[in-house]
Amino acid sequence: AQTVTQSQPEMSVQEAETVTLSCTYDTSESDYYLFWYKQPPSRQMILVIRQEAYKQQNATENRFSVNFQKAAKSFSLKISDSQLGDAAMYFCAYDQGGSEKLVFGKGTKLTVNP
Amino acid sequence: DTAVSQTPKYLVTQMGNDKSIKCEQNLGHDTMYWYKQDSKKFLKIMFSYNNKELIINETVPNRFSPKSPDKAHLNLHINSLELGDSAVYFCASSQDGWTADGQWTLEGEQYFGPGTRLTVT
Numbered sequence: 001a002q003t004v005t006q007s008q009p010e011m012s013v014q015e016a017e018t019v020t021l022s023c024t025y026d027t028s029e030s031d032y033y034l035f036w037y038k039q040p041p042s043r044q045m046i047l048v049i050r051q052e053a054y055k056q057q058n059a060t061e062n063r064f065s066v067n068f069q070k071a072a073k074s075f076s077l078k079i080s081d082s083q084l085g086d087a088a089m090y091f092c093a094y095d096q097g098g099s100e101k102l103v104f105g106k107g108t109k110l111t112v113n114p
Numbered sequence: 115d116t117a118v119s120q121t122p123k124y125l126v127t128q129m130g131n132d133k134s135i136k137c138e139q140n141l142g143h144d145t146m147y148w149y150k151q152d153s154k155k156f157l158k159i160m161f162s163y164n165n166k167e168l169i170i171n172e173t174v175p176n177r178f179s180p181k182s183p184d185k186a187h188l189n190l191h192i193n194s195l196e197l198g199d200s201a202v203y204f205c206a207s208s209q210d211g212w213t214a215d216g217q218w219t220l221e222g223e224q225y226f227g228p229g230t231r232l233t234v235t
Binding site: 033035037041042044045047050089091093095102103104105106107 | 147149154155156157159170204211212216223224225226229
């Protein structure tokens with residue numbers, strides 16, 4: 001079965017600095033999608049960034065970028081120029097291509113210090 | 115032993131019909147969710163219930179109505195189905211990780227059901 005592991009329960013960063021959240025996953029499939037979602041206390045689930053496994057180029061969205069290492073099954077999220085509004089729970093997620101199979105990691109709580 | 119189950123797995127129906135998707139969790143969680151997954155695999159939250167009370171109600175057509183008879187169940191009823199409703203719908207559950215004062219209790223990971231692929235023709 002596919003698993004997603006976020007080894008950092010909590011992380012903190014100074015405002016304007018850069019932080020990297022780690023995520024590893026386990027799968028024997030070759031076609032899949034990886035996501036980072038952000039959940040603030042409002043309990044919304046906000047998509048941060050998406051990566052297709054077949055794409056070698058790392059996805060970027062403004063201040064957010066990923067380091068996708070397919071062979072190592074690693075999918076870390078880098079947040080540059082951290083802002084107070086970035087404080088939230090961050091969940092790494094795996095979606096099996098071609099079937100409805102969705103697995104979330106346990107989450108990493110990010111605190112941004114002013 | 116299935117943690118979060120959804121029925122049906124596949125649902126094919128015609129425009130204008132009314133249909134329901136059922137969700138049940140046996141994890142003892144107090145929060146349940148409905149998500150719609152679009153063609154790009156993006157998850158969009160639709161509703162969230164905590165202890166049978168609605169806490170998130172995103173801007174979805176009022177043809178969609180969630181019903182939570184108890185903490186273990188969150189059903190989704192859709193009236194007057196439209197072509198654009200075709201998607202995969204995921205149910206999820208979690209223990210509410212957020213406390214009232216904005217603290218995270220490290221228990222809020224979400225467990226997802228197998229999804230329901232709805233096709234409206």
